[in-house]
Amino acid sequence: MTDIRRTVDAVWRIESARIVATLAKMTGDVGLAEDLAQEALVDALTQWPESGVPRNAGAWLTAVAKRKAIDHWRRQERLDARYRTLAHDLEEARDDEWQPIDDDVLRLVFTACHPVLSREAQVALTLRIVGGLTTEEIARMLLVPVATVQQRIVRAKKTLSAARVPFEAPDPNEWGARLGAVLGVVYLIFTEGYAATSGDRWIRTELAHEALRLGRVLAGLLPREPEVHGLVALMEFQSSRFAARVARDGTPVLLADQDRSRWDRSAISRGRAALERADAAGRGRGSYGLQAAIAECHAAAPSIDETDWDRIVLLYEALGRLAPSPIVELNRAVAVSMAAGPAEALRIVDGLASDGALRGSHLLPSVRGELLARLGRTEEARSELLTAAGLAANQRESAVLRAKAAAL
Template sequence: MARDDRPALSRDAVAAVWRIESARIVGALARYTGDFALAEDLAQEALAEALVTWPRSGVPASPSGWLLTVGRRRAIDVFRRRAALDERYAVLAHDQGEDGAEDALWDPDRIDDDVLALMFTACHPALSAEARIALTLRVIGGLTSDEIAKAFLVPTATLQARITRAKKTLAAARVPFAVPAAAERAERLGSVLSAIYVIFTEGSSASSGTELIRVDLAHEAQRLARVLSRLMPEEPEVHGLLALLELTAARFPARTGPDGEPVLLEHQDRRRWDRTSIRRGRAALARAEKAGRGLGAYGLQAAIAGCHAVAASVDTTDWDRIVLCYEALGRLAPSPVVELNRAVAICMASGPAAGLAIVDELAATGALPNSHLLPSVRGELLIRLGRTDRARAELELAIQRCGNQRERAVLERKLADLG
């Protein structure tokens, strides 16, 4: 390998380890220090040191252990500077060892509870809903500020300020780093479920970049949902969310072609769908239904995904049931995206004209002004109705708004096919 290639490969290794392990590292440091905001700062400092050290000295045998060790050393330095030589410092120093040797082994499953505690801390009711999700995406999902800002459709500076305020609020409120007691846990559950869902959504349909699916994020969300389902087995919406994630992820192998290009649902090879993930998803959905309280918003979305999972083709899919599920979902959790999906389902059940009427109503209200979703759906329905001139204008608008290169390429091909 050429010497000039080593720094680039080392930086890639740092980025890969951070993407996979950042939540566990921050969680472990939060447990050691008892300070959520400090833990994230320490992890970021360890990351910065890795970017300098690894290109020069090579990637360590245990990259995650190296980052955690550096973070713990920095924690000791912080407490020294604060002249806080108390029991907390003594424990940290003892754990670190006199020689400061890094952890030889890193067990990613050892601190699942730390990651879950991190989620409940980030979703504390002292924070606004936007701040909870933004902070969770940052410390759990490992997303950059730019990626989170795009998901929220806000400037990056605004998003960064939101995260900074959130950490300061947690510090001022002296929020403990811990999984809360059962009663308090139920109060925060909605925020935690929402955070996991947003992480998975960014993973399953990346808002920007060159890849359609960010499998690392999606799988992290699935893992967190499984941990949460074990912690709160009596909560049907926990199982509903897990079912939704499993059933959606089951289609990942067929959603992209050999070169990473998107493959639309009607063209997917359903033999490539992950049957194990489908079985897990249907089992989780059955547990949600067994509670006897009716399906919540996540459970209804899982039921829709389940209709796709058991169908042999697009034509044999139970579109009438999907329409009913979207109607129920629209009453439980109304949003323009739900209405847009309902329009697609109605198109499949009753024809494109019926679906277009709903999309036109959405457009008239100014819904989803910065999203490519509405014009792309509108363009597709107009194509099916033979209105190519109007369809062309909608697709051009969708291409202009689309931030993901893979999705944009699909729209460009569709536009080119119109001649």
């Protein structure tokens, strides 16, 4: 049963966005679509241990969920022409004929980012139904309690239903109202793929690649929006390191230890081209453009020691003024430690610790432990690293932190 659950989880992570998008297109209700997909998952857990995993698991889940949609309409006495047509088509169709339409996923993102929802609700709902993330994973990403995420998702689905929000991409003149949220959730999905918050995998490439695909589609739709190109550039630069970020046994390889000859030079070239398109708009770099510029500094450096850390510090300072957050400040501290030494960086980190903004996150004690180790404060460093290991939900990351503590 454990193996089946892992298989179901893997299928959901890979196929969930397309399954929900297909169902939303069919039902016109995003909340109902996600509920139907979840019910199909329950059926898979019940049936697959006996029948085996279908050859096309995504098609199986979609077909089961469609039948549940028809049952839902039947219960509500909606036996109209649409129901009869869909039911007939479903009986006639074969599983291998299921072909998800990529644009439906983007339409799903725009629907989940409708202005009737708060920004917090938009982010939580999109991460859930497009990213396929659990509420626990979303809570860790957003640094909020799990119960808060659950409430946001439930309320968001009810709001979309009550407002009768159609499953469609908005008219171009309405995109501006949703673009910030759309870009935000696309990057959060990429971030979860780049460094998974939980589980036994360090990188979830399928999630990152889907986010990058969505970004490229958006860039084609909005060629004059610099932040869209900035986001694509950022994702291209970061995805260029995938092959070097994990050892053969799945162990994470940190930036300082990566074989840079394995970085994808084509992705780096695409990142530079996207950043040039963002700059060509002549409106200055936004938060994604600044992050892309930081990533470009790493991409251009032959080694960790030859990186232009002074420039990275300046870019983080600009980013902190434009889009302040404790994560940005923590990353700035890391850059300061490389440019000016660990003592100055430790003062920044201690300020974050006193503010409590990253309480419960493994990131702050992880960075603090590294800085203390460089300052020769070994016992304190070991304590911080063990604390970070205990807080890290990703098994691979936790093991790396424990190994660092043991090495001290």
